[in-house]
Amino acid sequence: AQSVTQLDSHVSVSEGTPVLLRCNYSSSYSPSLFWYVQHPNKGLQLLLKYTSAATLVKGINGFEAEFKKSETSFHLTKPSAHMSDAAEYFCVVSKSGYQKVTFGTGTKLQVIP
Amino acid sequence: EAGVTQFPSHSVIEKGQTVTLRCDPISGHDNLYWYRRVMGKEIKFLLHFVKESKQDESGMPNNRFLAERTGGTYSTLKVQPAELEDSGVYFCASSQATGSNSPLHFGNGTRLTVT
Numbered sequence: 001a002q003s004v005t006q007l008d009s010h011v012s013v014s015e016g017t018p019v020l021l022r023c024n025y026s027s028s029y030s031p032s033l034f035w036y037v038q039h040p041n042k043g044l045q046l047l048l049k050y051t052s053a054a055t056l057v058k059g060i061n062g063f064e065a066e067f068k069k070s071e072t073s074f075h076l077t078k079p080s081a082h083m084s085d086a087a088e089y090f091c092v093v094s095k096s097g098y099q100k101v102t103f104g105t106g107t108k109l110q111v112i113p
Numbered sequence: 114e115a116g117v118t119q120f121p122s123h124s125v126i127e128k129g130q131t132v133t134l135r136c137d138p139i140s141g142h143d144n145l146y147w148y149r150r151v152m153g154k155e156i157k158f159l160l161h162f163v164k165e166s167k168q169d170e171s172g173m174p175n176n177r178f179l180a181e182r183t184g185g186t187y188s189t190l191k192v193q194p195a196e197l198e199d200s201g202v203y204f205c206a207s208s209q210a211t212g213s214n215s216p217l218h219f220g221n222g223t224r225l226t227v228t
Contacts, residue, residue: 019187034216036219038182039162041170042221043117043204043219043220043221043222044204044206044217044219045114045219046216046217074181090156099144099146099161099215099217100158100161100169101158101217102158103148103155103156103157105155106156108156
């Protein structure tokens with residue numbers, strides 16, 4: 001069984017300040033972890049993925065995430081928020097090597113000018 | 114390369130009516146998935162096709178939902194008869210191969226409203 005918990009349903013940051021979106025996972029086997037982003041009226045876009053290689057994963061648009069097995073976490077960070085980062089972000093887990101994924105409930109990121 | 118395309122983008126129907134959603138995956142992608150997000154809840158898996166075969170349909174909520182992928186290209190998801198609780202956003206995704214190194218490419222979704 002696998003699940004993800006996104007600890008914040010809404011996060012608000014000022015433009016130019018750091019972004020932290022939190023995700024904890026539960027998995028009875030070696031997981032693959034992903035972050036997806038959905039902008040309004042758009043599809044889900046893959047930001048980055050962890051598949052048992054380097055624990056610090058760099059993605060698109062300056063985002064990165066660190067896999068911490070001891071904390072069962074995969075938090076998403078960005079050093080400096082941009083207005084275009086305002087969107088909903090989903091943490092996703094799957095069994096390593098499989099594509100049947102489980103989504104978190106999503107975190108809506110608001111960026112204040 | 115064209116992405117995953119879903120039709121229609123929005124659909125509003127009355128309870129008891131039938132609706133058919135369509136998904137065109139990326140050309141050459143054998144794997145096609147349907148997911149659904151009911152209002153305020155998480156995105157949930159519905160089913161998975163490999164070419165024209167249903168690989169996993171464990172997420173289909175009940176027999177009012179019928180998914181097909183004749184010829185292994187586009188897929189349809191029919192809801193008949195629709196109920197109020199079917200309202201939500203239906204996402205389609207495709208991938209070239211199974212395995213998490215081949216990521217899922219999602220469409221923009223179809224927003225279904227049942228009144």
